[in-house]
Amino acid sequence: MGKFSKKGGKADPEVSTASLPDIIFMLLFFFMVTTVMRTSELMVSVSVPEATELTKLEKKSLVNYIYIGRPMERYESEFGTAPRIQLGNKFGTDKDIPLFLEAHRAKVSERERGLIYSSIRADGEVTMGIVSDIKTALRKAGQLKINYSARARAKDL
Amino acid sequence: MLNKKSSKDRLKSEINAGSMADIAFLLLIFFLVTTTIDVDKGISIKLPPWSEDDVQAETLKLKTRNVFSVLVNANNQMLVRGELADVANVRERAKEFIANPSKRDDLSESPRSAIISLKNDRGTNYKTYLMVYNELKAAYSELWDDKAQAKFGKPYGDDLTDAQKKQVRDEIPFILSEAEPTAFGEE
Numbered sequence: 001m002g003k004f005s006k007k008g009g010k011a012d013p014e015v016s017t018a019s020l021p022d023i024i025f026m027l028l029f030f031f032m033v034t035t036v037m038r039t040s041e042l043m044v045s046v047s048v049p050e051a052t053e054l055t056k057l058e059k060k061s062l063v064n065y066i067y068i069g070r071p072m073e074r075y076e077s078e079f080g081t082a083p084r085i086q087l088g089n090k091f092g093t094d095k096d097i098p099l100f101l102e103a104h105r106a107k108v109s110e111r112e113r114g115l116i117y118s119s120i121r122a123d124g125e126v127t128m129g130i131v132s133d134i135k136t137a138l139r140k141a142g143q144l145k146i147n148y149s150a151r152a153r154a155k156d157l
Numbered sequence: 158m159l160n161k162k163s164s165k166d167r168l169k170s171e172i173n174a175g176s177m178a179d180i181a182f183l184l185l186i187f188f189l190v191t192t193t194i195d196v197d198k199g200i201s202i203k204l205p206p207w208s209e210d211d212v213q214a215e216t217l218k219l220k221t222r223n224v225f226s227v228l229v230n231a232n233n234q235m236l237v238r239g240e241l242a243d244v245a246n247v248r249e250r251a252k253e254f255i256a257n258p259s260k261r262d263d264l265s266e267s268p269r270s271a272i273i274s275l276k277n278d279r280g281t282n283y284k285t286y287l288m289v290y291n292e293l294k295a296a297y298s299e300l301w302d303d304k305a306q307a308k309f310g311k312p313y314g315d316d317l318t319d320a321q322k323k324q325v326r327d328e329i330p331f332i333l334s335e336a337e338p339t340a341f342g343e344e
């Protein structure tokens with residue numbers, strides 16, 4: 001009998017929220033570790049094609065990105081609608097590639113320079129002309145490791 | 158008396174940790190917004206070094222049976238060894254050409270002497286080009302898989318040591334030569 005009468009005294013014990021910050025911090029650290037900062041704003045529209053034979057680029061610091069695509073709407077008045085090259089965060093041409101590569105190379109430690117990849121993120125609808133120009137420029141600059149950026153394709157052809 | 162009691166209270170009081178969660182939430186949302194999750198994946202290739210004289214390539218004479226020529230034109234049509242072809246069966250044809258299991262005399266003498274030649278127009282769609290390239294690369298990786306399975310009982314991949322991988326690649330080297338594109342059909 002005595003046991004039951006105690007019930008009234010211990011009314012609504014609250015759930016402790018003391019561990020809530022810890023949970024949130026855990027989530028925060030997870031996102032901090034697994035994600036990468038957006039380094040440059042995309043000024044051309046790029047939708048990369050699909051492929052199956054993909055390799056993953058391991059170290060982001062050893063990769064430089066060359067974007068190819070049509071300028072976004074807000075740049076159309078200035079740069080037209082024909083496919084353009086974006087190097088870093090500005091528009092460029094294939095003649096700017098050696099300087100762009102050199103600027104990236106300077107940031108990489110000397111013994112890792114041989115591992116630098118150039119990632120070509122080209123829109124599927126651009127023509128090979130502009131891509132070939134870039135390939136030629138890369139070859140002339142001695143940057144031979146390249147990666148055609150692509151999404152994974154689930155289904156067979 | 159009253160004064161003393163309140164100072165004692167102040168000593169006991171702790172920093173309120175209630176807002177900690179809010180601060181952490183704010184940081185969390187910041188990272189969620191500013192970061193990209195897309196992983197960098199793609200077809201990795203190695204370009205040939207640049208040489209000023211293209212004559213060198215011209216002088217190299219190859220037997221016709223050892224060359225698997227693939228042409229993709231500005232209308233995204235494909236010509237494989239001189240006849241119209243479809244992307245869907247390039248992989249099988251390339252595999253047959255490289256391995257030549259039935260020892261036909263119009264296919265490559267051995268995987269080591271097989272050369273795939275890829276040529277496109279400047280007007281070729283990048284998507285089409287990459288699709289064809291992907292198929293040719295897939296043909297090689299399937300052959301490597303078969304070879305590795307036969308030699309080491311494992312598929313070609315991270316299960317093999319670097320030396321074993323090299324051994325497989327030495328037997329079936331990836332030789333893909335890309336010609337300068339013809340200036341045709343560019344917008």
